[in-house]
Amino acid sequence: MIAAKGVHKWFGTLHVLKGVDLTVEKGDVLVIVGPSGSGKSTLLRCLNLLVIPDEGDILIDGVKVNDPKVRPEWVRQQVGMVFQSFNLFTHLTALENVVIGLRKVKRMPRADAERIALRELERVGLADKAEAYPAQLSGGQQQRVAIARALALNPKAVLFDEPTSALDPESIREVLGVMMKLADEGMTMVVVTHEMGFAKTVADEVLFMADGQILERGTPGELFAHPRTDRARAFVSQVLG
């Protein structure tokens, strides 16, 4: 469904992605792990064209989308994103945060948009916080609203960029709970995370990235139990303790 082929990205002289390939099938959960600075977030941002690759292709359903003929806004409607720092619109209530995409991007009438938004908030367990502003919510609640905002547009896949890294343990459980439910429902997901427990139980495939390259890939069982490269072995022993 989503694929990257030979993706390169430079930030100035820094070679951040050095020819990355990946494929996610419909309904699969792909988890990307690796030390910080390895290019995980940049790769994820390439998939919805928040970062435009310098070389290589991003494909959605086999169609090359990093192409001047394809509007990046269209691509981003197909692929939702959840950020490490939530990035809820601070001047809008939880409900309005979810509504705005439906109204402005999908051009939906207000009543329909609010109905859908409330349903999405219910799905993440926050219907009672619809009228709260982001600053009045806990981190975990904010992140769940952010997930609802991404889901409301009915995307083909959702990208998660370290969605629990800024959260306390209780909020991490809340957010991971919502993500596991989503995975169960068959949502296609690409997740950059340090939550190895989540990777082990939910991932169909795990990629290990370092220095802008994918060094290993496999099922969580294979990769965590029998890492083949020294880098992966060191990383796995460190994060699994």
Add this chain to the structure above:
Amino acid sequence: MILIRGAPSAGRAGRRRDATIVRSTGNLTATLVFIIVLLVVLDRLGAVSIPFMVQWWPFLVTPAATALGATTIAFVVGFVIAVPLGLVRAYGPDVVRRKAPASVVVAPLYGLTTGYVEAIRGTPAFVQILLISAAATRAFTGLPNVELWAGVLALTVNTIGYQAEVFRAGFQSVGQGQVDAAKSIGMRPTQIFVYITLPQSLRIILLPLTNEWIGLFKASALLWYVAVRELMWAGNYLGYTQVHPIEAFFLVAFFYLLIIIPLSRGVSYLERKKRIPGLGVPEPTRPRRAGPRPAASPAAPGP
């Protein structure tokens, strides 16, 4: 609204608003009492004549309207022009750095805007007004009210420079995360600006914009020198033809206060109303005076 707000909280908000109104009216009253006491004392000493002021204040009404109108037109026109200039100032360098196709237009535009802003901020408003009025009255000789419109033009040119910087700062204060999130749900650049960046930055720049309006209104006094019949002209004319300059300039000052204080009160109200709940430093609230305090709790330290 889908959810019903709790009635008790509405009651509390209502009471707090009452308290704020009482407090601001109190401050306003204190200012007025101070001025009146001062005037009465000076009147008793024979330094000023209150009857003269009571007799002549209507003479300043039309000039006050002229000053208010000139300032407001200049401010609004300046606002409309300053928003795009602020955009160029805020995002221009980034467009050029990314070598986007728009760079060809944006790079020279950024240079021009920066030059304009520096020229306006780096020279006295008085010089700008004399220069622009002289040029405009020569260029448009014979048009009705040419001095007034030349003055309005000068104020506009001045306020654009300041407002552009206010907008630049406001736009830059909206975090990249907000923009990324808006992009990630498929919003177009103009939508991101209109629905995310602008509403967030307007709240932040409401106060600096009010300051700019107040500054501009007071700068309109300089239009006296280019033959605009505004407040300062009227005060001077009245004072020296009637030989009561102190009374006349007291009246002038009073008219400025009369216009500026309600405006800043209105803006404070707007700020409170448009405040995003939970964001930023909590609103200052006074400890409630009425009602018995539980005996066990230690006395709160006074402000």
